[in-house]
Amino acid sequence: MSEIFQNLYEMTAIGDLVANPSFLLMYAIAFLLLYLGIVKHYEPLLLIPIAFGVLIANFPGGEMGVLQASETGLIIKDGHEYNIWEMSLPEIAHELGLMNFLYYALIKTGFLPPVIFMGVGALTDFGPMLRNLRLSIFGAAAQFGIFLVLICAVLMGFTLKEAASLGIIGGADGPTAIFTTIKLAPQLLGPIAIAAYSYMALVPVIIPLVVKLTCTKKELKINMKEQDKKFPPKNQIKNMRTVKIIFPIAVTTIVAIFVPTAVSLIGMLMFGNLLKEIGSDTSRLFDTISNSIMNTATVFLGLCVGATMTSEAFLNWTTIGIVIGGFLAFALSITAGICLVKLFNLFTKKKINPLIGATGLSAVPMASRVCNDIATKYDPKNHVLNYCMSSNISGVIGSAVAAGVLISFLG
Numbered sequence: 001m002s003e004i005f006q007n008l009y010e011m012t013a014i015g016d017l018v019a020n021p022s023f024l025l026m027y028a029i030a031f032l033l034l035y036l037g038i039v040k041h042y043e044p045l046l047l048i049p050i051a052f053g054v055l056i057a058n059f060p061g062g063e064m065g066v067l068q069a070s071e072t073g074l075i076i077k078d079g080h081e082y083n084i085w086e087m088s089l090p091e092i093a094h095e096l097g098l099m100n101f102l103y104y105a106l107i108k109t110g111f112l113p114p115v116i117f118m119g120v121g122a123l124t125d126f127g128p129m130l131r132n133l134r135l136s137i138f139g140a141a142a143q144f145g146i147f148l149v150l151i152c153a154v155l156m157g158f159t160l161k162e163a164a165s166l167g168i169i170g171g172a173d174g175p176t177a178i179f180t181t182i183k184l185a186p187q188l189l190g191p192i193a194i195a196a197y198s199y200m201a202l203v204p205v206i207i208p209l210v211v212k213l214t215c216t217k218k219e220l221k222i223n224m225k226e227q228d229k230k231f232p233p234k235n236q237i238k239n240m241r242t243v244k245i246i247f248p249i250a251v252t253t254i255v256a257i258f259v260p261t262a263v264s265l266i267g268m269l270m271f272g273n274l275l276k277e278i279g280s281d282t283s284r285l286f287d288t289i290s291n292s293i294m295n296t297a298t299v300f301l302g303l304c305v306g307a308t309m310t311s312e313a314f315l316n317w318t319t320i321g322i323v324i325g326g327f328l329a330f331a332l333s334i335t336a337g338i339c340l341v342k343l344f345n346l347f348t349k350k351k352i353n354p355l356i357g358a359t360g361l362s363a364v365p366m367a368s369r370v371c372n373d374i375a376t377k378y379d380p381k382n383h384v385l386n387y388c389m390s391s392n393i394s395g396v397i398g399s400a401v402a403a404g405v406l407i408s409f410l411g
Helices: 002-011 014-018 022-038 045-055 089-096 098-108 112-122 127-131 133-141 145-156 159-172 176-182 186-202 202-214 224-230 240-257 260-278 279-305 319-349 365-379 385-410
Strands: 074-077 080-083
Touching: 002 045, 014 089, 022 045, 022 074, 022 385, 045 186, 045 279, 074 127, 089 098, 098 279, 112 176, 112 279, 127 133, 127 186, 127 240, 133 319, 133 385, 145 159, 145 260, 145 319, 145 385, 159 186, 159 319, 176 186, 176 260, 176 279, 176 385, 186 202, 186 279, 186 319, 202 319, 202 365, 224 365, 240 260, 240 385, 260 279, 260 385
Parallel strands: none
Antiparallel strands: 074 080
């Protein structure tokens, strides 16, 4: 009888949990992310799959954690060496488990982030940006945080590729951060993805904090509609539908010429948007991309990213540096956009609300909604949502181009 109980005990993961309590900390992280997604409704479509991926990856004996390969493709499991680049997908599934199969087929190949960008493009309306093109420059300014944190990360001891992957968190775009990290520092994918999506989820907390520290009440009361009445725009787009169709084609062409490495993101983003703007002729394709494909890609992306967060890969000083650096990148990107608006206001009669600069991040449309809420608190009639969307949407394009530049130079 004692032998039976001994076998039953060894069948469980209790002994491993006692021997390695770090698993318990990973469960706590998974439960925290689940709480944020389920109870607080912070980016639930992404945080919940990621959190569940973290959970299942850290059950001893479950073999659901992703094993990161070295630059030469070497993976060591249970004392055996495998070269991932010489294994077929069925061999990966058989020898290394389900999550490794999904990770190396869908994530490591760089397949899912562009697919998600295609869905984002289908759900994005570039109209607000096209109507207020001069405001789109603030989306470019917000990418400042990416490059400043890159420099700081190198000084902290990160390699240049790792620093670039850390800095891209400042773009506040999960797929872009994942795509860049896959190309430059795949060993950091788990913590960087968690940091990127966690800070995106915390946009309603971070933006008000930065705005409070950098803006005055007078600046936050600047009414954009009143400014438009005082200084009406000289040129207005007459045929918006035509412009919306031409825009994704033109942007893809220009980016492909100057930053070819960004085409996989920008091209898919613009392709999805083009299908949306064409209308009834491509409605079936638009519906497929924006619903079934987008949702399927999101599920697998979240689970695979979460599964990279094993206790061995996550619980180290590098992860702490990524969490701190990611927050700085995020906050500095917001600050840079605000500062450019302040500088702009020094030289023009038509003033701009600094909240528009704060939305230069890629967290669309959450950042714009948060800034609109801030503006209406100071003046209930001051709705800046459409103006903020101009900077917000251009930030999506800016972060993807920044990622392409980094990959081009460092990849």
